[in-house]
Amino acid sequence: MIRKRVEGAALSGFALAMLVAQASAVEAENDYPTDARVDYVFGCMAANGQTRDAMQRCACSLDQLAAILPYDKYVQASTILSMRQGVGNRANEFKATKVFDDKVADLRRAQAEAEIRCYRG
Known part of the structure; x- marks a missing residue:
């Protein structure tokens, strides 16, 4: 159960990092x-x-x-x-x-x- 939470948190962190990177790329193009x-x-x-x-x-x-x-x-x-x-x-x-x-x-x-x-x- 704890392992699933840790894996879920890691996946959520990765998804958040991807969204931030994508937003930064869009912002750079739209400056x-x-x-x-x-x-x-x-x-x-x-x-x-x-x-x-x-x-x-x-x-x-x-x-x-x-x-x-x-x-x-x-x-x-x-x-x-x-x-x-x-x-x-x-x-x-x-x-x-x-x-x-x-x-x-x-x-x-x-x-x-x-x-x-x-x-x-």
Whole structure:
């Protein structure tokens, strides 16, 4: 009887650990705040059409992007791209720095993967 309780407790502990691990994985994929998600989808729809199909593909694209690139890296790359649009010495610093190129390249690769998964399938 005690052995069954111990085995049951061990199994319950394992199941709980699996649920926590699964929740952590979902949280890691979903670390983009809601306002950032909405902003991304609105921008995507502005570029791809104001249709339900475009909305679904844009949402898919963001989900794929979030699964590949953590939010903090997305923000860094987006900020770099925004700063590169300026003029002057400050903008040139963002255009001529290898570290910034690498961050933008990571974003571009994630966007390309998301496009393949959501727009060509």
